[in-house]
Structure formats: structure tokens, C-alpha cells
Amino acid sequence: MKSMSKVGIYSGVFDPIHKGHLAFANAAIDKGFVDEVVFLVEPTPRRKQHVSALRDRMNMVWLATHTNPRLGLYDLQQQTFTVRDSLPELEKEFGNIVMLIGSDLALDVPHWPDFDVLQRNVQFVIGLRSNDQMAELPFEHVTITTEARDISSSIIRTTKTDLERYVPKEVGQYIVSHKLYDSVA
Numbered sequence: 001m002k003s004m005s006k007v008g009i010y011s012g013v014f015d016p017i018h019k020g021h022l023a024f025a026n027a028a029i030d031k032g033f034v035d036e037v038v039f040l041v042e043p044t045p046r047r048k049q050h051v052s053a054l055r056d057r058m059n060m061v062w063l064a065t066h067t068n069p070r071l072g073l074y075d076l077q078q079q080t081f082t083v084r085d086s087l088p089e090l091e092k093e094f095g096n097i098v099m100l101i102g103s104d105l106a107l108d109v110p111h112w113p114d115f116d117v118l119q120r121n122v123q124f125v126i127g128l129r130s131n132d133q134m135a136e137l138p139f140e141h142v143t144i145t146t147e148a149r150d151i152s153s154s155i156i157r158t159t160k161t162d163l164e165r166y167v168p169k170e171v172g173q174y175i176v177s178h179k180l181y182d183s184v185a
Contacts, residue, residue: 004095004096005034005035005036005095005096006033006034006035006096006097006098006123007034007035007036007037007038007094007095007096007097007098008025008028008029008033008034008036008037008038008097008098008099008100008125009037009038009040009090009094009097009098009099009100009122010024010025010037010038010039010040010100010101011039011040011042011081011099011101012039012040012041012042012102013041013042013045013048013051013057013153014039014041014057014060014061014153015048015051015052015057015153015157016052016057016060016153016156016157016167016171016175016180017039017057017060017061017064017065017167017171018148018151018152018153018156018166018167018171019148019151019166019167019168020127020129020146020148020149020150020151020152021039021064022064022065022071022148022168023146023147023148023149024100024102024127024144024146024148024149025037025039025071025100026068026070026071027127027144027146028098028100028125028127028144029070031144033098033123033125033142033144034098034100034125035070036069036070036071036072037070037071037072037100038071038072038073038074038094039061039065039071039072039073039074040074040076040081041054041057041058041061041073041075042080042081043078043079043080044079044080046080052180056174056178056180058073058075059174060167060171060174060175061073063168063170063171063174064167064168064170064171074093076089076090082113082114083112083113083114083115083117083118084113084114084117087117087118087121087122091121097121097122098122098123098124098125099118099122099123099124099125100125100126100127101124101125101126101127102126102127102129103126103127103128103129103132103143104129104132106124106126106137106141107137109124109137109139110137110138110139119139123140123141123142124139124140124141124142125141125142125143125144126141126142126143126144127143127144127145127146127149128143128144128145128149129149129150129152130149130150130152151166156175156181157181157184158181158184163175163176
């Protein structure tokens with residue numbers, strides 16, 4: 001898959017993936033920042049506890065992306081993603097990569113271990129969520145705003161109706177059939 005194209009790497013928990021994630025990924029492509037987007041589902045998220053099983057989250061991402069040739073899913077086979085371990089593998093697999101991140105994480109990025117390495121090797125595209133305003137960040141980036149920026153995974157986990165408003169139909173059917181968020185109040 002390595003080529004001269006720019007591949008957007010969109011890493012996250014995706015519990016579940018929703019229309020906001022997909023709108024951001026597609027907007028990054030449509031605006032010419034990347035040629036395609038690959039989703040990386042974090043097996044062991046650092047910032048969140050009590051997430052759905054990795055298999056369920058991977059399945060939902062696949063269901064949401066498999067019909068769009070510009071979107072894909074990649075299994076990094078690492079429990080926790082780190083710049084030191086993950087970046088070399090991603091560069092080997094995809095070549096020229098661009099990191100897609102939500103504005104909820106943007107302020108944390110400069111504090112990641114080995115951020116200086118990441119900053120020298122990738123470009124950043126930030127998807128603005130809700131009413132987020134990006135403060136001055138100590139790294140170069142571009143921002144994207146979409147109409148689906150008010151959707152959050154936490155809303156989906158707590159709602160029991162109108163799933164198709166927030167997630168693709170197949171993902172909604174998966175959530176219901178696997179009773180993923182039935183115990184969430």
C-alpha cells in the first residue's frame with residue numbers, strides 16, 4: 001500500500017465510530033490534505049477505561065468504512081500505540097503519513113513521549129469538535145470543521161433510540177445485535 005500518496009492516520013478508541021469521525025476523515029480527503037484515511041483502533045486506550053472489546057470496535061470501524069475505497073482499517077498489532085514503536089511501522093507500511101486528531105486530544109499531543117520525533121515526521125490535521133476553539137498550539141497544523149462535529153461516542157453509548165442519526169446503519173445494527181451499550185446508563 002506504500003505509495004507517493006499522503007495517508008491520513010486516524011487513531012482512536014472508536015467506541016463506537018460515528019458520523020463525526022467519518023465526516024472528519026472524508027473532509028480531510030476532500031480538502032486535499034490526504035488521499036486516503038486509515039483508521040487505527042487503539043487496543044488499550046490510555047485515557048479511557050471500560051471500553052468495548054477490541055474485536056467489536058474493529059468490526060464497527062470495518063462496517064463503517066468497507067464500502068468507501070478512500071477509507072480503511074489497519075491492525076497495528078500493538079497493545080498501546082507509541083511514537084517510538086508505532087511511527088516506524090506506519091511509515092514503512094504507508095510512507096508519507098498525516099496524523100488526523102480530534103481537537104479534544106490536540107492539547108495533549110505536545111506532552112506525548114517522543115513528540116519531537118512525531119512533529120518532525122508528520123503533518124497534523126485537527127478536527128474541531130462541538131464548540132472547541134483551538135488555542136495556540138506549539139506545532140504546525142490545519143483545522144477542519146464539519147457539520148457532524150457535535151456527535152460524540154458518549155452520546156451514542158447512552159442513547160437507546162435514533163442510532164442512525166449518529167452512526168451508519170450497519171454500525172447501529174451491530175450495536176443493537178451485540179447489545180454493546182445495554183449496561184450503560
